[in-house]
Amino acid sequence: MIVAAGGSGGGPAFEGASSPPGGPHAEAEALRRAGTSARGATAYVTLEPCAHHGRTAPCVDALLAAGVTRVVVALVDPDPRVSGAGIDRLREEGVEVSVGTCEEEARDLLAPYLTHRLTGRPFVVLKLAASLDGRIAAPDGSSAWITGEEARADAHRLRAESDSVLVGAGTVRCDDPRLTVRDAPGRSPRRVVLGAIPPGARVEPATSMCGDLGAVLDELGAQDVVQLLVEGGARVAHDFHAAGLVDKYVLYLAPALFGGDDALSMFAGPGAATIRHLWRGRLVSVRALGADLRVELAPVRADASASERTAHRPPDDGTAASDARAKGRS
Numbered sequence: 001m002i003v004a005a006g007g008s009g010g011g012p013a014f015e016g017a018s019s020p021p022g023g024p025h026a027e028a029e030a031l032r033r034a035g036t037s038a039r040g041a042t043a044y045v046t047l048e049p050c051a052h053h054g055r056t057a058p059c060v061d062a063l064l065a066a067g068v069t070r071v072v073v074a075l076v077d078p079d080p081r082v083s084g085a086g087i088d089r090l091r092e093e094g095v096e097v098s099v100g101t102c103e104e105e106a107r108d109l110l111a112p113y114l115t116h117r118l119t120g121r122p123f124v125v126l127k128l129a130a131s132l133d134g135r136i137a138a139p140d141g142s143s144a145w146i147t148g149e150e151a152r153a154d155a156h157r158l159r160a161e162s163d164s165v166l167v168g169a170g171t172v173r174c175d176d177p178r179l180t181v182r183d184a185p186g187r188s189p190r191r192v193v194l195g196a197i198p199p200g201a202r203v204e205p206a207t208s209m210c211g212d213l214g215a216v217l218d219e220l221g222a223q224d225v226v227q228l229l230v231e232g233g234a235r236v237a238h239d240f241h242a243a244g245l246v247d248k249y250v251l252y253l254a255p256a257l258f259g260g261d262d263a264l265s266m267f268a269g270p271g272a273a274t275i276r277h278l279w280r281g282r283l284v285s286v287r288a289l290g291a292d293l294r295v296e297l298a299p300v301r302a303d304a305s306a307s308e309r310t311a312h313r314p315p316d317d318g319t320a321a322s323d324a325r326a327k328g329r330s
């Protein structure tokens with residue numbers, strides 16, 4: 001959130017971003033920085049300020065107490081306990097509120113929060129490092145390292161911004177990964193392995209899960225996992241992709257070729273049977289990272305807008321919603 005003192009132009013601006021779950025929301029942080037400059041100021045927020053008590057006090061109260069007179073909101077919060085209530089309350093108290101500025105940008109920025117709120121499941125990011133001929137490991141199973149240092153550091157940043165990271169038991173047996181954040185600032189996410197974890201694996205402490213992937217996502221969502229990073233291997237990547245469960249693909253492509261059909265493909269399992277069934281995504285970004293390429297893809301979905309879809313109802317104690325909210329807002 002940004003508080004612009006002296007109305008919408010001219011005065012100094014004070015920014016705030018939400019802290020991890022339980023910490024202050026962006027509004028509280030920006031208002032703290034603004035101090036008395038917030039009186040008569042305009043506040044710019046991505047998500048409608050909350051009007052209910054979660055783990056933190058309502059942001060609407062903080063804005064009113066600080067004397068903010070205008071609030072520019074990008075998105076109405078789909079959380080059924082907020083959904084317009086924050087905006088209504090501000091208007092009732094005489095604050096000028098406009099809604100919809102930079103809505104698309106905010107929707108992209110808050111995609112994990114919105115997905116969690118609307119479906120009860122985490123936003124799923126599938127990340128793989130591959131050669132340009134689409135292979136992720138040599139025939140002997142070795143895959144360290146296909147890409148260079150910059151790409152690996154970027155992947156660690158992705159881990160740090162995720163609540164949980166997941167791999168299949170095959171990857172644990174083959175690579176014995178730690179899945180911690182080491183080459184970037186930030187905390188290590190909770191680790192999840194699909195299948196049994198071999199004794200002494202470096203991924204420990206980790207949670208072993210199994211069964212239907214939709215049910216796995218439901219369970220992780222209920223445990224406040226807002227963003228899940230799936231890091232392979234080929235079988236797990238195939239299963240998430242084939243079930244249409246991936247919200248974002250991050251592919252690190254090295255200028256290298258395995259040069260045969262015996263190296264492991266990105267996806268192990270049956271793919272498109274005919275060209276008519278070729279999966280096509282939307283290129284979100286392509287950029288060079290050292291010697292490698294980072295390609296971000298989004299699935300093309302006929303998604304209804306957040307306001308047209310029924311929001312997932314949060315648990316009665318409301319903690320999942322407030323945690324998710326803290327994670328997703330800025």
Ligand SMILES: NC(=O)c1ccc[n+]([C@@H]2O[C@H](COP(=O)([O-])OP(=O)(O)OC[C@H]3O[C@@H](n4cnc5c(N)ncnc54)[C@H](OP(=O)(O)O)[C@@H]3O)[C@@H](O)[C@H]2O)c1
Pocket residue numbers: 127128129130135136137138141142143146167168169170171172174175194195196209210211212213231232233234235236237239264268
């Ligand atoms: N380049 C990269 O980005 C990258 C990333 C990761 C891995 N890799 C490479 O990929 C290879 C490993 O891939 P992989 O396809 O062999 O294995 P995998 O996808 O990591 O794991 C597959 C295994 O996970 C378990 N599993 C998966 N889904 C499950 C579910 N829903 N419920 C219960 N268990 C489930 C099963 O274990 P059980 O067999 O025990 O039943 C299954 O055989 C390695 O060579 C590794 O180096 C490369």
